[in-house]
């Protein structure tokens with residue numbers, strides 16, 4: 001195992017794609033080597049990398065936009081990481097992100113690192129796993145690392161907090177734009193993108209959004225970016241705005257604040273993950289009163305004596 005681990009760390013250091021994939025799997029499965037892997041990452045790269053969130057309703061074109069953006073970034077020689085959270089939406093028939101990236105000709109490109117993670121069918125800890133994947137990619141020189149997630153549930157919204165900057169993608173004809181605004185989803189968006197501007201209704205949607213954005217401080221945050229992800233139209237402009245806003249956030253201290261709060265989120269997520277098996281084991285061994293809240297409190301008091309007063 002020791003030799004395996006050394007080979008893996010060496011592979012990570014050399015940006016070997018298989019080592020990166022394996023490291024992410026080990027961390028995701030909370031393997032005993034997880035901590036050694038994570039603490040041996042190049043922290044300088046982790047700190048300097050740019051982490052982008054791309055979110056929006058199913059089918060608006062997030063994966064297509066990501067692919068387009070990746071093509072643009074590759075033309076600038078940037079190494080890119082992609083963490084796709086639940087990309088297989090059966091509702092819209094959106095293709096798996098991996099497929100799309102492959103279609104766009106990035107499959108054999110060792111400077112495009114892709115990882116998919118499912119939201120469903122796992123026992124929480126998604127933030128922790130996604131955050132670790134982002135850092136492993138960033139440490140291997142990926143910047144940006146793009147997190148694509150369907151912006152509907154709370155866990156997906158938590159994922160977006162792992163990002164330094166978030167793009168909210170909307171598209172005409174999906175009917176939920178107004179709800180999105182009402183739900184305050186606009187607040188998580190740093191940049192608003194109306195995709196599918198080749199389709200009917202894009203102009204009206206853009207105007208509605210521009211009205212909603214009036215009064216925002218930064219020029220790029222009060223603009224609506226219009227794209228046709230399938231052709232790449234508008235992508236250059238969007239990429240420039242992303243870098244501009246990134247620079248603004250880094251110099252204002254906002255970047256550091258966000259990193260700090262996303263680390264907090266991950267720490268809590270890890271703590272809960274690590275506690276879970278202990279709690280379950282403890283529950284099996286002892287008969288507790290049936291009231292769940294009271295039982296939970298007693299369990300915690302047993303496991304964590306410092307919490308005796310809770």
Ligand SMILES: Nc1nc2c(ncn2[C@@H]2O[C@H](COP(=O)(O)OP(=O)(O)OP(=O)(O)O)[C@@H](O)[C@H]2O)c(=O)[nH]1
Nearest residue numbers: 058059060061062063064089094095196228229230
């Ligand atoms: N006309 C048009 N179609 C687009 C555009 N961008 C994406 N599409 C199409 O919209 C469909 C959904 O695109 P995806 O990129 O899979 O959308 P998504 O938001 O990633 O979907 P989920 O991952 O399922 O949430 C596909 O058929 C795309 O080809 C665009 O700018 N114009």
Ligand SMILES: [Mg+2]
Nearest residue numbers: 062063087094
């Ligand atoms: Mg997708």
